[in-house]
Amino acid sequence: MVLYFSGTGNSKHLTDIIADKTKQPLYYLNDAIKKGEHSEISQNETLIFVTPIYGWRIPSIVEEWIHENNNLNGQKVYFVMTCGGGIGNAGKCTKRLCSDKNLQYLGWRGACTHCMTCICACPVSAIEYGDISKGKRRYHCPN
Ligand SMILES: Cc1cc2nc3c(=O)[nH]c(=O)nc-3n(C[C@H](O)[C@H](O)[C@H](O)COP(=O)(O)O)c2cc1C
Structure with a gap:
């Protein structure tokens, strides 16, 4: 629920x-x-x-x-x-x-373990790593 x-x-x-x-x-x-x-x-x-x-x-x-x-x-x-x-x-x-x-x-x-999945896989880029990730492109291997 x-x-x-x-x-x-x-x-x-x-x-x-x-x-x-x-x-x-x-x-x-x-x-x-x-x-x-x-x-x-x-x-x-x-x-x-x-x-x-x-x-x-x-x-x-x-x-x-x-x-x-x-x-x-x-x-x-x-x-x-x-x-x-x-x-x-x-x-x-x-x-x-x-x-x-x-x-x-x-x-x-x-x-x-700071794998970045929560940041890079969020479909609406809602998760940030403090200010460091703000406005930056999210990477995910295209394959
Ligand atoms: C009364 C009030 C207090 C808030 N306090 C914080 C806060 O401490 N930290 C923060 O990052 N955002 C704070 N915000 C912003 C909200 O958490 C944010 O806009 C949230 O996405 C609103 O969700 P909602 O649209 O579902 O109501 C506050 C907003 C309001 C109205």
């Missing part, structure tokens, strides 16, 4: 791409948060949260929704974030959130 929050549409755009590739159902967090609803989520479901970065972390209302959702326990969870320039401590915060909620955080767990 792709659970997404979006204010100005960037995260929604990314959500559509992810949902298209993964064929996962969508869950619109803006509405759920407004209505105080919590989704039906089975234990063995893999969850992909897509959110903007607000103040160097995921929006606090999304964090609270995750905290308060009793259906969240034990699932595998990805976080995908869109931002203007920097995510600050969002990685650490989401890791801590997963640990508090007994969720399985799916990240690199410190094992990133």
